[in-house]
Amino acid sequence: MAATTMTVSLTPQQRAAVEQRVRSGRYGNASDVVRAGLRALDREEAREIWREWQEAKASLPQDPLTPAVEQEVVSLIKLARRAVRRKGHG
Numbered sequence: 001m002a003a004t005t006m007t008v009s010l011t012p013q014q015r016a017a018v019e020q021r022v023r024s025g026r027y028g029n030a031s032d033v034v035r036a037g038l039r040a041l042d043r044e045e046a047r048e049i050w051r052e053w054q055e056a057k058a059s060l061p062q063d064p065l066t067p068a069v070e071q072e073v074v075s076l077i078k079l080a081r082r083a084v085r086r087k088g089h090g
Contacts, residue, residue: 003031
């Protein structure tokens with residue numbers, strides 16, 4: 001993928017942090033620092049989404065899905081759909 005240029009505004013402290021990382025030799029240039037930061041942000045957001053999913057999953061009922069429970073869920077969905085249709089036509 002071809003790189004494109006983007007101008008960003010940094011505080012003096014952020015600019016110094018980028019420059020220090022380049023001087024350390026760990027990064028070749030400021031773009032490498034920014035790309036590494038974005039990858040870290042992607043990982044952090046993915047962990048947050050995973051954590052939220054795990055919390056939501058843990059709050060779900062732990063009862064087994066029996067045919068009776070499945071039928072109750074289907075009935076509730078059908079009722080909700082009918083209510084939405086009525087509301088849309090009303």
